[in-house]
Amino acid sequence: CFAPFLCLRPPQIRVKPDRTGVVTDGVKHSMNPFCEIAVEEAVKLKEKKLVKEVVAVSCGPQQVQETIRTALAMGADRGIHVEVSGKDYETLGPLQVSKIFAALAKKEQADLIILGKQAIDDDCNQTGQMTAALLDWPQGTFASEVTLEADKLKVVREIDGGLETIKIKLPAVVTADLRLNTPRYATLPNIMKAKKKKIVNVKPADLGVDVSSRLEVLKVDEPPQRQSGVKVETVHDLVEKLKEAGRI
Amino acid sequence: MTVPHCYHKHRITLIHMTRRCIRALKAVRAEHVAPQVYSTRWSSSTVPRITTHYTVYPRDKDPRWEGMEMERFADEADVVIVGGGPAGLSAAIRLKQLANQHEKELRVCVVEKASQIGAHTLSGACLEPTALNELIPDWKERGAPLNTPVTEDKFAILTEKYRIPVPILPGLPMNNHGNYLVRLGHFVRWLGEQAEELGVELYPGYAAAEVLFHEDGSVKGIATNDVGIGKDGSPKDVFERGMELHAKVTLFGEGCHGHLAKQLYKQFNLRENCEPQTYAIGLKELWVIDEKKWRPGRTEHSVGWPLNRNTYGGSFLYHLNEGEPLVALGFVVGLDYTNPYLSPFREFQRWKHHPSIMSTLEGGNRIAYGARALNEGGFQSIPKLTFPGGMLIGCSPGFMNVPKIKGTHTAMKSGMLAAETAFSKITDENLQSETAGLYIPEYKEALEKSWIWKELYAVRNIRPSFHNYFGLYGGMLYTGIFYWFLRGKEPWTLKHNGLDSAQLKPAKDCAPIEYPKPDGKISFDLLSSVALSGTNHEHDQPPHLTLKDDSVPVAQNLAIYDGPEQRFCPAGVYEYVPLETGDGMRLQINAQNCVHCKTCDIKDPSQNINWVVPEGSGGPAYNGM
Numbered sequence: 001c002f003a004p005f006l007c008l009r010p011p012q013i014r015v016k017p018d019r020t021g022v023v024t025d026g027v028k029h030s031m032n033p034f035c036e037i038a039v040e041e042a043v044k045l046k047e048k049k050l051v052k053e054v055v056a057v058s059c060g061p062q063q064v065q066e067t068i069r070t071a072l073a074m075g076a077d078r079g080i081h082v083e084v085s086g087k088d089y090e091t092l093g094p095l096q097v098s099k100i101f102a103a104l105a106k107k108e109q110a111d112l113i114i115l116g117k118q119a120i121d122d123d124c125n126q127t128g129q130m131t132a133a134l135l136d137w138p139q140g141t142f143a144s145e146v147t148l149e150a151d152k153l154k155v156v157r158e159i160d161g162g163l164e165t166i167k168i169k170l171p172a173v174v175t176a177d178l179r180l181n182t183p184r185y186a187t188l189p190n191i192m193k194a195k196k197k198k199i200v201n202v203k204p205a206d207l208g209v210d211v212s213s214r215l216e217v218l219k220v221d222e223p224p225q226r227q228s229g230v231k232v233e234t235v236h237d238l239v240e241k242l243k244e245a246g247r248i
Numbered sequence: 249m250t251v252p253h254c255y256h257k258h259r260i261t262l263i264h265m266t267r268r269c270i271r272a273l274k275a276v277r278a279e280h281v282a283p284q285v286y287s288t289r290w291s292s293s294t295v296p297r298i299t300t301h302y303t304v305y306p307r308d309k310d311p312r313w314e315g316m317e318m319e320r321f322a323d324e325a326d327v328v329i330v331g332g333g334p335a336g337l338s339a340a341i342r343l344k345q346l347a348n349q350h351e352k353e354l355r356v357c358v359v360e361k362a363s364q365i366g367a368h369t370l371s372g373a374c375l376e377p378t379a380l381n382e383l384i385p386d387w388k389e390r391g392a393p394l395n396t397p398v399t400e401d402k403f404a405i406l407t408e409k410y411r412i413p414v415p416i417l418p419g420l421p422m423n424n425h426g427n428y429l430v431r432l433g434h435f436v437r438w439l440g441e442q443a444e445e446l447g448v449e450l451y452p453g454y455a456a457a458e459v460l461f462h463e464d465g466s467v468k469g470i471a472t473n474d475v476g477i478g479k480d481g482s483p484k485d486v487f488e489r490g491m492e493l494h495a496k497v498t499l500f501g502e503g504c505h506g507h508l509a510k511q512l513y514k515q516f517n518l519r520e521n522c523e524p525q526t527y528a529i530g531l532k533e534l535w536v537i538d539e540k541k542w543r544p545g546r547t548e549h550s551v552g553w554p555l556n557r558n559t560y561g562g563s564f565l566y567h568l569n570e571g572e573p574l575v576a577l578g579f580v581v582g583l584d585y586t587n588p589y590l591s592p593f594r595e596f597q598r599w600k601h602h603p604s605i606m607s608t609l610e611g612g613n614r615i616a617y618g619a620r621a622l623n624e625g626g627f628q629s630i631p632k633l634t635f636p637g638g639m640l641i642g643c644s645p646g647f648m649n650v651p652k653i654k655g656t657h658t659a660m661k662s663g664m665l666a667a668e669t670a671f672s673k674i675t676d677e678n679l680q681s682e683t684a685g686l687y688i689p690e691y692k693e694a695l696e697k698s699w700i701w702k703e704l705y706a707v708r709n710i711r712p713s714f715h716n717y718f719g720l721y722g723g724m725l726y727t728g729i730f731y732w733f734l735r736g737k738e739p740w741t742l743k744h745n746g747l748d749s750a751q752l753k754p755a756k757d758c759a760p761i762e763y764p765k766p767d768g769k770i771s772f773d774l775l776s777s778v779a780l781s782g783t784n785h786e787h788d789q790p791p792h793l794t795l796k797d798d799s800v801p802v803a804q805n806l807a808i809y810d811g812p813e814q815r816f817c818p819a820g821v822y823e824y825v826p827l828e829t830g831d832g833m834r835l836q837i838n839a840q841n842c843v844h845c846k847t848c849d850i851k852d853p854s855q856n857i858n859w860v861v862p863e864g865s866g867g868p869a870y871n872g873m
Contacts (some may be wrong), residue, residue, distance in 0.1 A: 017536075027871055030363070184486050184488075187488050188451060
């Protein structure tokens with residue numbers, strides 16, 4: 001069972017002076033919340049003896065290893081660190097990541113890939129779906145409940161209209177939504193034990209994946225300052241102000 | 249008025265908002281479902297229950313905890329260090345250096361409550377590299393982030409409109425030649441990397457919550473915090489006990505006013521022969537300013553306005569040289585102030601409007617905010633430093649040179665001396681220790697022979713000289729005469745004024761201070777500032793600002809002092825709000841906002857607030873503060 005996850009920084013962000021992105025130096029990188037839920041689900045499946053092995057995967061620079069350790073401390077058996085750093089890391093997007101996951105899934109002969117439904121830094125909500133498409137596997141996205149029934153997976157999905165239950169064949173891709181579970185804490189004794197678990201280093205080239213991006217970021221800006229509103233006393237004033245602003 | 253995350257200027261993803269809203273919704277729902285729990289423990293009238301922490305309501309008497317597995321996993325190390333700051337990391341590095349030098353195996357573990365090393369570090373800072381030169385002589389080659397040597401040193405007395413420069417003669421403690429302006433959080437992070445390279449085990453995100461004792465009373469080690477306790481004090485599904493780390497000797501480097509150190513003082517009576525510690529609160533911001541105004545290496549300090557002559561305090565403004573026009577600026581207020589209407593945060597904000605400061609900040613952008621208490625007691629307040637099984641290092645016992653406003657170099661040196669003396673004792677094969685935990689009085693002897701002692705002794709009278717009718721000016725006169733001429737060799741030692749918490753006058757005897765409204769460009773409101781500190785805590789846990797008696801805030805703090813905690817807390821944790829039903833007020837504690845500055849524990853006039861450590865990883869997310 002594959003639990004690939006994203007390692008990223010908390011919401012305290014600042015745009016870089018050259019407007020090409022946000023400042024990441026020195027900012028704490030931690031596991032994407034939806035990916036935490038994914039790892040927890042994988043570990044739960046292992047505890048129920050429904051899967052044999054949980055492999056935690058992440059793509060990124062050296063710091064990512066710390067987060068893989070957290071996944072190992074939560075119960076994953078081994079880790080794979082796909083090394084992507086520098087300029088490549090800045091332009092790493094869902095398409096390249098899904099290619100990497102697809103290649104790894106084939107190499108490791110995984111039966112199930114569980115990941116977070118989206119990353120809270122870019123909100124793409126694409127990697128899971130793209131990975132499934134590249135592998136030609138079924139997908140159960142926005143999962144709030146996952147049950148294994150023989151060789152099929154019953155997934156309850158959170159959709160706009162309510163909840164949708166589908167059955168998909170394995171191997172499959174599942175993306176975790178908020179209510180799937182409550183992730184456990186990575187306790188200190190487990191972090192210490194996790195130091196003994198293996199993390200293997202792999203390069204995208206070893207998997208035959210080209211990480212060059214087809215997207216170019218032109219600029220990154222802060223959102224426009226919110227203008228303060230104006231309070232009006234009467235309905236008449238409101239109409240006047242709206243007329244003034246050319247709205248009516 | 250809970251978590252100010254929604255005050256971020258930057259985009260918060262819809263999902264993130266949703267998650268937070270869901271959490272907030274759950275909290276609100278819970279509050280409506282469970283009516284206010286009333287505590288009748290101490291008072292005759294019912295008081296809304298505020299404190300739920302197990303340090304006040306023990307779990308062995310709590311029916312909700314019956315049958316819970318309370319066993320803890322334990323592990324052994326040679327030395328455990330509480331606190332991954334300059335003192336703790338210097339001690340760790342020194343231990344491993346000695347171990348490698350003498351080819352001995354030594355397991356050194358550092359526990360740190362911040363989610364990463366450096367995230368709870370806040371300081372000016374102007375670093376004197378003396379200790380660093382001793383610890384890691386090739387720090388430059390190793391890439392230590394000391395990028396800004398001090399080029400200019402300015403000192404002034406401010407009045408409301410003017411700035412009176414004061415010459416800094418060589419020999420005065422404020423002279424900064426040879427020092428570096430640093431972002432201490434980055435320096436600490438670098439120290440952490442050096443420590444890991446040497447084989448130190450660093451565990452950020454795990455707070456030391458409890459001191460463990462052998463049967464003979466000596467310190468056995470520490471236990472990290474439990475996780476998964478709900479806001480009401482009951483165990484959640486994800487409850488897990490913390491872990492025990494046992495050591496031959498435990499070094500406590502929690503920084504100014506550590507919570508475990510507070511317990512140790514009582515346990516081992518470490519403060520019986522010294523004066524109580526006195527403190528100040530330091531508030532700090534980082535600004536990216538207009539390049540035309542940037543003077544890398546310039547160090548500016550001021551005293552005077554907006555404080556009156558009887559309130560100790562002053563400002564700093566450092567121009568850093570790290571690639572962009574960044575300045576670190578801040579304001580320090582002595583916590584022995586007497587007017588309960590004083591708000592250190594608002595003094596800081598209004599100081600920035602002084603013409604000489606505003607001219608630097610105009611057109612600039614604030615990017616960070618934080619606050620922390622610091623020691624002012626100096627020599628007179630150093631407690632007993634060693635006890636069976638443990639030692640106190642760094643700002644925890646307090647080695648800050650107050651007139652220099654530098655404590656990092658002495659903190660690091662104290663860590664190094666603790667390491668050296670501990671190493672000799674641990675590796676001594678013929679050692680016959682009386683107690684299971686090692687007792688190392690050699691540490692104190694080593695300190696007394698070192699430059700720390702000489703330095704602190706020389707400046708011991710400067711801060712207390714402030715306690716005279718002329719206040720600030722008397723202090724400056726004293727410094728000018730006795731320090732500059734005599735270098736502190738005068739035969740007397742002045743006393744401090746007693747506990748900071750005992751200094752507040754009743755509100756009825758004091759005049760409220762009219763602070764100007766923040767303009768949103770130079771000065772700011774409290775909540776947007778707290779948002780910049782990046783502070784966050786797991787929402788569903790007992791508030792870690794615990795009250796010994798829930799009725800005291802309204803009955804005493806509000807009644808006599810008009811609730812000074814609303815003003816001295818730099819993070820908006822304390823609020824007096826009207827009761828939901830009937831008349832009267834209650835104290836609301838917004839524990840999530842806490843930036844771990846410890847000011848409330850220090851300044852609470854009733855000494856009713858006891859700061860304990862929250863779940864590890866909680867607290868500010870400072871980046872190079």
